Amino acid sequence: MRTSVKYLVIYRHKEKYAISEMCRFFEVSRSGYYDFVNRMDIPAKDLPLAEKIRECQEGCGKTYGYRRVHLWLERNGIHHNPKTVLRVMQKYNLLSVVRRKKYHYYSQALHKYPNLLNRDFNAERPNQKWVTDISYIHTLQGVLYLSVIRDLFDNSIVAYKTSTTQNVQLVLETIKAAKRKEKVTAELQLHSDQGFQYTSHPYFKLTQSYNIIPSMSRRGNPYDNALAENFFSILKTECIYRVKLKTYEEARLLISQYIDFYNNQRIQLKTKLTPLEKRSQYVA
Secondary structure, X not given: OOHXXXXXXXXXOOOOOOHHHHHHHHOOOHHHHHHHHHHOOOHHHHHHHHHHHHHHHHHHOOOOOHHHHHHHHHHOOOOOOHHHHHHHHHHOOOOOOOOOOOOOOOOOOOOXXXXXXXXXXOOXXXXXXXXXXXXXXXXXXXXXXXXXXXXXXXXXXXXXXXXXXXXXXXXHHHHHHHHHHOOOOOOOEEEXXXXXXXOOHHHHHHHHHOOOEEEEXXXXXXXXXXXXXXXXXXXXXXXXXXXXXXXXXXXXXXXXXXXXXXXXXXXOOOOOOOHHHHHHOOOO
């Protein structure tokens, strides 16, 4: 009997007998059998499993990843390799609609800085204390990342950049934009959280070259960078959450318009001035 015929017999009887036992009986390898199955022109061979996965996803609102789907199948007496479950989910568009936040780990030495700001959010002059952070702007096209630098003297947005990728370059471009716009002195502090962008070596090198003194929040203390978070809250409440953004460009235009309004027209209750009105009144 030809090997291919043996593989076909095993395939036709796989629901009745264990594949490993049939492979031993016919003296063929399991890896050879599975390679044969993967090359078979049988488009519907995954349909029964796909239907069970669809039933599972309908029950959980399509929130299960392949590991939870695999556990659900096991509970219902359906036994498949987890990677097979993942492949079928990808093939039939049955993947979870929920995407978990991905954490980035780097083998290179990370730079950590002391919390020089220490929740003292008052500044006596422009460009003495800056705070920076990144936030997520959701659109129908995907997530747009917004990086800002805010001056604690007048709460103005000194610089901002957007990107479809959350990476170190986004942060570096924001700092470069602020440097082009403002006179940076040796006393300037730039405060951030402990995000991977701010502990990276390129961030360290750029702040050193600009004579900027990095300051960093303590781990698990979001209030250490409350003024950066506060701006994102204002932006989203007064602007972003009021519309349904379709594209990245639409989001970028709206952000640009709002930051211009915020800096030039939005009156602050504490000072009764707009941010740039207060900035213009400063006399060195």
